[in-house]
Amino acid sequence: MDKVRIIEVKQNVLANNDAEAAKLREELKKKGVFLLNLMSSPGSGKTTTLKRTVQMLSSRYKIGVMEADIDSDVDARAISETGAKTxxxxxxGMxxxxxxxxxxGLDELSTDGLDIAILENVGNLVCPAEFDTGAVKNAMILSVPExxxxxxxxxxxxxxxxVVLIxxxxxxxxxxFDxxxxxxxxAMRNPSAVIIPVCARTGEGFEQWINWLSGQTDTWKNTKE
Amino acid sequence: MHELGIVFNIVNSVEDVAKQNNVARVNSVTLQIGEVSTVVPDYLIDCWNWAVKKSDVLRGAQMIVENIPAVTICNDCGKTYPTVRYGKICPFCKSENTVLQSGNEISIKEIEVVDSAENE
Incomplete structure (x- = not known):
């Protein structure tokens, strides 16, 4: 007869993903690559923000971009116009x-010689927040019309x-919009979040955003452990 | 639709546990899902029934969901209250300085298994 028994697992469902993310961060640390996970709703201006960001930083850093979408390659084409590896x-469907x-995605992009890798996550404010991607920092964009x-x-x-870009x-x-x-x-949800109002179309506020991103990148690359 | 991603994570975790424990078959997996965990149990079960067809050790395994109520604690008056009914503002002292105490869980509590013959 079959012997049936209960095994207590008591494990967070996302524990495996969290462990993989931690391993990925460790690898990136060794290679000196700063990975930014950029999240937002669809239509908040992620791609326009990225294009300007790459243009402003490309003389100082080698940047690679991963565009995640359910389908199409319109965003990847737009970003590749900036000359960044995309x-x-x-x-x-996920x-x-x-x-x-x-x-x-990073293997496909190849991180050799990269300083900054940016992951443009799927446009969605719910699900991407649940999953640690292995990024060093998470950024999100909230646009005024939202x-x-x-x-x-x-x-x-x-x-x-x-960091939250408005x-x-x-x-x-x-x-x-107040x-x-x-x-x-x-601040109620996250007292330590840095908030930067910007306009990706005109470049207003970008100096502070670029300072934040380059500061974070330099700290990540230059500190051991 | 992040239920599908969550199901893949559960299947991977349970397959690992099954391997470590020399398990032949998993009969059921019991999950604890918090009331405000953003997971919809009905969707989870639909994804589950599809995903377990692709796993040898989990084929036909049942998913059992235990719901965990959402409870918030007020940092100012120290009382707890049901999150879904009152939200972020403490119904006792009207403070907004409140933190979710439970209800965010998505975890695997236990699995019911049948051991491999060579274990006996």
């Missing part, structure tokens, strides 16, 4: 990237982010 990742998919109450609706996304500030006169309320709501 690969398009297709998630095949709403997010996890650590093993990110690792595959409204200042997003931090209340998607608390996990805001609590995992190290994009499309050139449209502030046309929307009921910048102070937005800062307050983000």
């Amino acid at each position: 690969v398009q990742l297709h998630t095949g 709403c997010h990237l996890d650590a093993s998919m990110t690792k595959q 409204g200042h109450d997003k931090p209340l609706k998607y608390p996990l996304m805001f609590s995992v982010c190290d 994009n499309k500030i050139d449209t502030l006169p046309y929307f009921d 910048m102070e309320k937005c800062r307050e709501y983000i």
Whole structure:
């Protein structure tokens, strides 16, 4: 007769992914590559922000970009115009990237000689927040037309982010977007998040964002352990 | 639809545990899912029933879900309250200085298995 027994597992479902992400971060540390995971809703301006970011940093750093989408390569084409090494990742219907998919993307991109790798995650404020990709830092973009109450609706996304870019500030006169309320709501979820208002179209506010990103990259590359 | 990604993670973890314990077959997997974990148990079960067809050790295994209620604790008055009903603001002292105490869990509690013959 079959012997049936119970095995206690008591393990977080994402423990395997977390372990893979930690391993990936360790490899990146050895190679001196700073991996940024960029998240946001669809249409918040991730690709435009990335294009300007690459243009402003390309004289100082070698940058590679991974574009993750469910389908198409329109974003990868747009980014490759900047001269950055670009690969398009297709998630095949999945709403997010996890650590093993990110690792595959980095292998495809080839991190040799890279200073910064940027992962443009799937446009979605829910699922990508659940999965550690192995990135050194998480950034998210909230655009003015989306409204200042997003931090209340998607608390996990805001609590995992190290920096929040508030994009499309050139449209502030046309929307009921309360910048102070937005800062307050983000701080409620994540008191240590850095908040930078920007406009990717005009470049307003980008100096502070570029300073943040290059500062983080230099710290990552120059500190041991 | 991140339920599918979560199911793949569960299948991988359970396959690892099964291998370590010389298990022939897994009958059921019991999960603990928090009320505000953003996982929809019905979707999870649909993804599960599809995914376990592809695993030798898990084929036909049942998923059992235990729900964990969401409870928030107020840092100012120290009382706890149900998160879903009252949200971020403490119903006792109206403070917003509150933290989720439980309800965010997505974990594997236990698995029911049948051992391999060579174990006996």
